[in-house]
Amino acid sequence: MIKNYFKIFSINEEFEINLDLLEEKYHNFQKNFHPDIAGIEKIEESILINEGYNILKNPISRASHILLIHGVNIEDDVEAPKLDKEIIAEIITIRENIAYANHEEKSSIINKIKTDKKTIISRISIDIFHKKYDNAAQELMKLKYLDKILKDLKNELT
Amino acid sequence: MSLLKIEEPQINSEDNNNDNDLPILGIDLGTTNSLVGIVINNETRFFRDLQGRELHKSVIAFDEKGNIKAIGNDAFENKYPHKIFSIKRLMGKGLDDISISREKYDFEFDRRLGNKDELEIEIANRKFRPTEISSYILKYLKSLAIKGLGLNEDLKIKAVITVPAYFDENAKTATKNAAEIAGIEVVRLVNEPTAAALAYGLENSREGIYAVYDLGGGTFDISILKMQKGVFQVLGVSGNNELGGDDFDEIIINEIFSKKTIESFHLNHSRNILKKIAQKIKEDLSIKQNVFLEEYLDNNLKNIELTKNIFSQIDFENLISSKINETIKITQNLLNDLDLEIGKDKNNVCGLILVGGSSKIPLIRKELNKIFDKTKIYTNLNPDCVVAQGAVMQAFNLGGGNRNILLDVIPLSLGIEMIGGIVDKIIYRNTTIPIIKSKEFTTYADNQTGIKFHIVQGEREFAKDCRSLAQFEIKNIQPLRAGMIKFLVTFKIDADGLLTVSAIDKNSNQKKEIVVKPSFGLDEAQIKNILIDSLKNAKEDIGERITAQNISEAQQNINFLKRDLLEFNDLIANSEREEILLNIAKLERAILSKDNSEISLMIQNLENASQNFILQKMNKSLEKYVNKNIDNI
Numbered sequence: 001m002i003k004n005y006f007k008i009f010s011i012n013e014e015f016e017i018n019l020d021l022l023e024e025k026y027h028n029f030q031k032n033f034h035p036d037i038a039g040i041e042k043i044e045e046s047i048l049i050n051e052g053y054n055i056l057k058n059p060i061s062r063a064s065h066i067l068l069i070h071g072v073n074i075e076d077d078v079e080a081p082k083l084d085k086e087i088i089a090e091i092i093t094i095r096e097n098i099a100y101a102n103h104e105e106k107s108s109i110i111n112k113i114k115t116d117k118k119t120i121i122s123r124i125s126i127d128i129f130h131k132k133y134d135n136a137a138q139e140l141m142k143l144k145y146l147d148k149i150l151k152d153l154k155n156e157l158t
Numbered sequence: 159m160s161l162l163k164i165e166e167p168q169i170n171s172e173d174n175n176n177d178n179d180l181p182i183l184g185i186d187l188g189t190t191n192s193l194v195g196i197v198i199n200n201e202t203r204f205f206r207d208l209q210g211r212e213l214h215k216s217v218i219a220f221d222e223k224g225n226i227k228a229i230g231n232d233a234f235e236n237k238y239p240h241k242i243f244s245i246k247r248l249m250g251k252g253l254d255d256i257s258i259s260r261e262k263y264d265f266e267f268d269r270r271l272g273n274k275d276e277l278e279i280e281i282a283n284r285k286f287r288p289t290e291i292s293s294y295i296l297k298y299l300k301s302l303a304i305k306g307l308g309l310n311e312d313l314k315i316k317a318v319i320t321v322p323a324y325f326d327e328n329a330k331t332a333t334k335n336a337a338e339i340a341g342i343e344v345v346r347l348v349n350e351p352t353a354a355a356l357a358y359g360l361e362n363s364r365e366g367i368y369a370v371y372d373l374g375g376g377t378f379d380i381s382i383l384k385m386q387k388g389v390f391q392v393l394g395v396s397g398n399n400e401l402g403g404d405d406f407d408e409i410i411i412n413e414i415f416s417k418k419t420i421e422s423f424h425l426n427h428s429r430n431i432l433k434k435i436a437q438k439i440k441e442d443l444s445i446k447q448n449v450f451l452e453e454y455l456d457n458n459l460k461n462i463e464l465t466k467n468i469f470s471q472i473d474f475e476n477l478i479s480s481k482i483n484e485t486i487k488i489t490q491n492l493l494n495d496l497d498l499e500i501g502k503d504k505n506n507v508c509g510l511i512l513v514g515g516s517s518k519i520p521l522i523r524k525e526l527n528k529i530f531d532k533t534k535i536y537t538n539l540n541p542d543c544v545v546a547q548g549a550v551m552q553a554f555n556l557g558g559g560n561r562n563i564l565l566d567v568i569p570l571s572l573g574i575e576m577i578g579g580i581v582d583k584i585i586y587r588n589t590t591i592p593i594i595k596s597k598e599f600t601t602y603a604d605n606q607t608g609i610k611f612h613i614v615q616g617e618r619e620f621a622k623d624c625r626s627l628a629q630f631e632i633k634n635i636q637p638l639r640a641g642m643i644k645f646l647v648t649f650k651i652d653a654d655g656l657l658t659v660s661a662i663d664k665n666s667n668q669k670k671e672i673v674v675k676p677s678f679g680l681d682e683a684q685i686k687n688i689l690i691d692s693l694k695n696a697k698e699d700i701g702e703r704i705t706a707q708n709i710s711e712a713q714q715n716i717n718f719l720k721r722d723l724l725e726f727n728d729l730i731a732n733s734e735r736e737e738i739l740l741n742i743a744k745l746e747r748a749i750l751s752k753d754n755s756e757i758s759l760m761i762q763n764l765e766n767a768s769q770n771f772i773l774q775k776m777n778k779s780l781e782k783y784v785n786k787n788i789d790n791i
Contacts, residue, residue: 036564037561043653158494
């Protein structure tokens with residue numbers, strides 16, 4: 001059974017959501033269900049809300065959740081669709097560039113990835129809007145790779 | 159989703175009413191100093207010792223036979239044959255964990271213990287576990303509060319206790335155990351930087367995202383929180399459990415005293431005399447450019463050899479700069495991980511709060527100014543008391559005094575060791591708690607009849623580099639081809655950040671479930687033994703105690719279910735309801751029999767029978783809430 005967190009938070013099942021509203025609802029929920037307020041009896045509700053908020057607030061997990069609702073599971077090792085060869089090649093190239101880059105070049109790679117991420121997120125948003133879930137899945141998997149690369153790079157540079 | 163096992167300390171319903179009247183204390187159990195307080199007439203009041211001091215040294219002193227002679231400031235200031243300092247750094251640790259440079263401790267450890275056991279410290283011919291030592295400090299703090307409040311001494315009391323945000327599961331469990339031994343019911347463990355932020359936030363009703371830099375005696379924590387009206391949400395924490403003021407004391411000792419002096423004090427088990435001098439010098443160097451070392455030597459301490467006459471702030475800063483830089487790097491990395499920048503925008507970090515005695519060091523402020531240049535650095539509350547103040551405020555909140563909520567996170571990822579020693583993370587660090595995550599695992603060899611689960615905590619890729627929390631095994635699984643048997647492993651973290659793990663064999667008709675708690679500290683039986691040692695009136699035996707817990711858990715489950723069956727009557731088919739009622743009846747019968755294994759079995763059966771209903775109920779109750787409140791959101 002797939003839990004639909006959009007329904008639980010009663011917000012429209014769209015990629016573009018109002019994050020302030022989501023947070024407000026989340027806080028209101030927890031003001032009623034957090035074990036500190038409601039006691040241990042309501043811990044399951046509190047857990048469900050935490051889980052849902054975590055998934056919905058982040059664009060990557062939110063997109064992934066929308067795809068899951070529509071039958072495309074990119075989180076499961078077995079069920080996930082295969083990544084396009086071009087994307088694999090692209091990721092490998094970025095990794096190679098980083099391996100040979102000096103400190104300054106790495107900073108510019110970081111900026112490039114940040115811009116790329118924004119472009120990909122807007123493409124995912126459009127794909128989801130047009131219900132092109134398979135396209136969105138490819139973009140999303142690429143985004144996850146880029147996100148990982150970006151975090152590693154940032155931590156390396158600080 | 160199954161009916162959850164509630165691991166919170168159980169209170170008998172009869173005691174409940176009286177218990178609720180009891181005030182809840184806030185305790186800051188620090189590496190160097192501890193405080194205990196309470197809110198009275200909307201003001202925080204800390205309990206004082208006989209000399210009127212609010213800050214109590216976390217020190218225990220012993221006579222030559224190993225009997226405890228003094229705790230707190232008395233133990234710190236006066237001469238005793240043996241002393242234990244900074245016990246917090248050893249909480250939840252085994253021989254494996256301590257990088258023992260012999261000079262560092264004034265005591266020896268029992269080396270014959272296995273690596274899986276809690277440490278034992280040898281004082282004279284007696285042995286003490288860190289949990290036990292910590293419980294004596296807690297008992298002392300409790301006694302100050304009880305005297306201050308004019309309460310009966312044998313009273314069990316409730317408290318909120320602070321722990322470093324970066325404490326792992328073992329250390330948290332050990333702290334909870336220590337409290338239990340001291341006769342304190344822990345209402346909540348609160349992370350220290352969170353408590354500090356709470357104190358700042360509630361004091362001035364601040365809003366926005368703040369970073370809390372907490373450098374105490376033994377630990378460094380960085381924590382980032384979003385404060386809003388009525389809600390304190392921790393966005394992320396990081397830190398280093400082995401970096402603090404103690405390290406700076408060591409650096410000073412090694413710099414200013416000759417090797418011979420250090421060696422001879424060590425042999426006399428009186429290294430703490432040098433430490434006291436180093437601490438004073440360290441404090442003075444926060445306000446002075448130079449100190450004259452001779453001035454710090456007592457008249458009767460003429461046999462001390464100094465390596466220099468003058469020690470300057472610059473010398474000191476050069477010696478500690480690598481440690482300070484480490485804290486700065488950890489801070490930067492956390493900001494990166496959370497995708498946060500510094501700035502006025504409401505989605506950026508708008509201020510920095512400094513906490514912990516060591517944060518007074520000028521070099522730290524200088525370095526932090528470089529990152530947080532455009533923003534405000536807050537130091538107006540006393541860094542020595544601010545954590546305790548937060549603990550007291552949270553105690554007041556939880557006692558029903560206020561309706562503020564605190565949404566906290568787990569500091570370190572939790573996972574399971576896979577074939578090849580790689581860790582598969584189940585719950586990632588900085589996930590908001592309480593939380594549950596499940597993952598499916600399968601057999602890797604044909605006809606495998608057992609499977610071992612090794613639970614670890616940490617960020618490293620290999621299990622050997624992470625903290626080992628617990629291991630358990632499921633035996634007698636049906637021999638089938640590899641990958642045919644599936645296990646659902648579930649990690650549950652409660653609001654204290656304490657972990658419970660269960661695994662279910664999905665193939666066999668009879669589901670197997672094992673609940674594991676981090677067992678590295680003390681298990682129920684060990685706690686029990688210490689309780690018997692330290693309490694005169696401990697009567698019940700271990701078996702009875704476990705049965706009693708089981709019964710109270712069973713009764714709670716039954717009560718919840720009966721109530722829900724009435725309230726959500728329309729959610730289930732008749733056959734399902736009957737199945738649940740039948741299992742309730744069986745469990746009630748088992749309770750009457752007081753047979754522990756029977757009760758456990760029936761609890762399990764009831765959980766299985768009611769699983770579907772509980773899921774339905776949860777969805778329903780959330781729905782109801784959404785519909786009711788959607789308009790005023």
